Amino acid sequence: MTNRNGDQVSVQVSVIGPANFDGGSFRKDTPFCVKNDGEAAVVLEVNLWGMPEGEFIATRFETGWNPEIVREIKSTSQKTALLWGY
Numbered sequence: 001m002t003n004r005n006g007d008q009v010s011v012q013v014s015v016i017g018p019a020n021f022d023g024g025s026f027r028k029d030t031p032f033c034v035k036n037d038g039e040a041a042v043v044l045e046v047n048l049w050g051m052p053e054g055e056f057i058a059t060r061f062e063t064g065w066n067p068e069i070v071r072e073i074k075s076t077s078q079k080t081a082l083l084w085g086y
Contacts (some may be wrong), residue, residue, distance in 0.1 A: 005050050007031070013065070019073060027072040030086055034070055036061045038080030045074040054079035 005055070013033060019026040031049040036042060041063065045056040049069040056074055065085070 007049070016083055016085040019082035019084050020074075021075045025072050025074045026084070027084075029085065031069045031071065032084040032086045033065055034061055034068065034073070035065045035083040035085060036063045037079060037083050038063060040080070042076070042078045042080050044076055044082075046070050047072040060066075 016035075019034070034044075034046075041060055043058050043060050045058050046068065047053065047056050047070070049071050051057075051071075053071070056072075059068060061068075061082075070084075
């Protein structure tokens with residue numbers, strides 16, 4: 001499947017891990033999806049894969065897997081379990 005930019009993307013997740021904010025934002029050099037593994041929706045500031053680097057938008061992430069394709073999540077004080085996957 002391809003996204004609007006013509007990049008190949010998958011609707012399945014085969015690799016997963018915790019989003020660790022060790023002293024800053026969480027960033028990967030591969031596009032990833034976000035799973036809110038908490039009990040309530042959270043608003044996170046993210047850099048979506050097709051956006052210019054350094055530009056962020058605030059987006060509401062419901063519990064479970066979300067459809068956004070992300071490059072980076074700004075450090076957050078919200079206490080929820082976030083997972084990344086691709």
